[in-house]
Amino acid sequence: xxxxxxxxxxxxxxxxxxxxxxxxxxxxxxxxAPAAVKDRRRCLLTKVLKIVIPFAVSVxxxxxxxxxxxxxxxxxxxxxxxxxxFIALNLALGVAAMVFRAMRWGIQLRAIGVRAxxxxxxxxxxxxxxxxxxxxxxxxxxxxxxxxxxxxxxFSEVFGSMVADRxxxxxxxxxxxxxxxxxxxxxxxxxxxTYPDAYxxxxxxxxxxxxxxxxxxxxxxxxxxxxxxxNPLTRKIRQFIKGFWGGFASIVSMDHKGxxxxxxxxxxxCYYMQLYVAFFAFPFTREIIxxxxxxxxxxxxxxxxxxxxxxxNGGIGPYQITMIFALRIFAPAAxxxxxxxxxxxxxxxxxFGNLLIGVQxxxxxxxxxxxxxxxxxxxxxxxxxxAHETDRPQPDSRPARRIN
Numbered sequence: 001x002x003x004x005x006x007x008x009x010x011x012x013x014x015x016x017x018x019x020x021x022x023x024x025x026x027x028x029x030x031x032x033a034p035a036a037v038k039d040r041r042r043c044l045l046t047k048v049l050k051i052v053i054p055f056a057v058s059v060x061x062x063x064x065x066x067x068x069x070x071x072x073x074x075x076x077x078x079x080x081x082x083x084x085x086f087i088a089l090n091l092a093l094g095v096a097a098m099v100f101r102a103m104r105w106g107i108q109l110r111a112i113g114v115r116a117x118x119x120x121x122x123x124x125x126x127x128x129x130x131x132x133x134x135x136x137x138x139x140x141x142x143x144x145x146x147x148x149x150x151x152x153x154x155f156s157e158v159f160g161s162m163v164a165d166r167x168x169x170x171x172x173x174x175x176x177x178x179x180x181x182x183x184x185x186x187x188x189x190x191x192x193x194t195y196p197d198a199y200x201x202x203x204x205x206x207x208x209x210x211x212x213x214x215x216x217x218x219x220x221x222x223x224x225x226x227x228x229x230x231n232p233l234t235r236k237i238r239q240f241i242k243g244f245w246g247g248f249a250s251i252v253s254m255d256h257k258g259x260x261x262x263x264x265x266x267x268x269x270c271y272y273m274q275l276y277v278a279f280f281a282f283p284f285t286r287e288i289i290x291x292x293x294x295x296x297x298x299x300x301x302x303x304x305x306x307x308x309x310x311x312x313n314g315g316i317g318p319y320q321i322t323m324i325f326a327l328r329i330f331a332p333a334a335x336x337x338x339x340x341x342x343x344x345x346x347x348x349x350x351x352f353g354n355l356l357i358g359v360q361x362x363x364x365x366x367x368x369x370x371x372x373x374x375x376x377x378x379x380x381x382x383x384x385x386x387a388h389e390t391d392r393p394q395p396d397s398r399p400a401r402r403i404n
Contacts, residue, residue, distance in 0.1 A: 031069045087359055096270050
């Protein structure tokens with residue numbers, strides 16, 4: 001009989017990650033580790049910047065606003081001159097606009113087979129604005145996730161519906177901007193003419209053939225680039241454009257388009273009336289609306305709506321500065337005739353803009369707190385209903401015995 005001795009010089013077997021003793025490629029795993037760490041750091045940096053940049057913008061613009069204005073004077077103007085009845089009406093119209101927005105989104109959700117109760121849709125809209133105060137642009141993601149979870153729907157479908165909802169607002173702002181430029185061309189042109197050098201430069205630029213040739217070259221070059229160049233960037237942009245048009249296509253193909261258009265008009269009608277009634281809260285804005293009527297309100301609404309696109313916490317900072325600029329377009333000559341008059345106008349306009357964004361912020365915080373309480377109560381109710389369903393005796397799935 002031959003005895004086989006074990007080879008004492010053989011290399012020991014190291015158990016693999018699966019515990020089978022199979023060798024693992026530790027070198028490959030180690031080579032991928034730095035890349036994974038780098039990706040995590042990049043993701044963390046992106047999340048931090050999304051919070052820090054809007055906060056820095058809001059703080060920086062507020063500092064620019066108040067560096068030449070005494071906040072005590074602004075508070076005194078609000079305390080002594082404001083008629084808060086119109087501010088209360090302003091807030092009520094703001095809540096109405098949110099409810100109409102919830103109703104409009106409900107129509108879009110039904111187009112993809114998601115039927116949510118109106119009060120749940122209202123929670124999602126109220127919560128969106130509250131979340132955006134702390135984490136800009138994250139509110140839209142939150143409301144999509146909330147509705148998808150609450151209604152047991154696919155997140156991607158709900159998110160696509162939300163994108164279509166926001167794109168509809170973007171298109172509305174674009175249309176309103178074009179209409180405002182036509183309606184308010186006279187006052188805007190008069191305002192620009194008060195700065196002769198700037199007006200002359202703008203006129204020369206607008207009449208320059210090089211400007212239009214450059215615009216045509218940029219448009220043509222962009223089209224050629226995205227048409228024929230293939231790389232990750234162009235793929236992402238093409239996917240975005242495809243989603244953009246897909247969102248509008250879902251609106252065009254859905255049922256109840258007439259109701260959707262009416263609700264869109266009601267939303268923006270509420271936004272307009274919000275600002276219109278607020279103009280009656282201060283003497284100087286009453287004077288402006290008395291001279292220029294609805295045109296002044298329309299310009300202020302459109303410009304401040306555009307300013308909300310600036311990354312900031314709830315529009316704080318961009319809103320006030322844009323409002324002051326818009327009011328300056330329509331300010332009577334007497335309000336800007338002297339240095340003291342201009343200083344008084346600046347304080348009054350700052351009081352108006354800061355009061356509107358301030359009460360709006362307080363309203364959104366209050367709605368956010370109430371919404372959080374109501375959502376928690378709704379979750380408890382849903383759990384109890386689920387528990388009752390589980391406790392019910394289930395029918396016997398076994399076939400019944402045959403009795404002879």
